[in-house]
Amino acid sequence: MKILVIDDHVLVREGLRQVLRTLDSHVEVFLVGTCSQGFSIALEHPDLDLVLLDYHLPDMNGFDALGIFAKRHPDVPVLILSGSSNPQIMHQVLQAGAAGYATKTSVSEELLTAVQCVLSGDIYVPPRSAQIFDHDYPAPTTASTPLSPKQEQVLCELLAGRT
DSSP, rough: OEEEEEOOHHHHHHHHHHHHTTTOOTTTEEEESHHHHHHHHHHOOOOOOEEEEEESSSSSSSHHHHHHHHHHHHSOEEEEESOOOHHHHHHHHOOOOOSSEETTSSSSHHHHHHHHHHTOOOOOOOHHHHHHHHHHSOOTTTTTTOOHHHHHHHHHHHHTTTT
């Protein structure tokens, strides 16, 4: 399994590598600090299984980088990481095709759950955030969402507040 971590904080990247290594003894984790470095690694390793992408980066925000990954590597799921639990940003990236959204305030077990959920083809939203979507944001429409029917179903259930 190959996972690319794009985050501008070295300590966060190294911590994520340690957490991700608990998934599987054969997991290979690539660590970079900018989107441009991430794009290069993705070109060198077209068999990536997952990208963990920080939303706030020095060379590009995660929303714009998500769009580039979607065009260049449409089969690689992207899990957005952020220090913010802003529901508007969360909704925006999920509408744009992110496979999930996890906050950096999560415990390791929650991040592993998010990664496993995304790797299995589902959409991940932090449990405490799902209820916010139900009240404040409409479920994504199928016309503007580049998700599979199963992913759309799971996302709609999450947005409705179900686990």
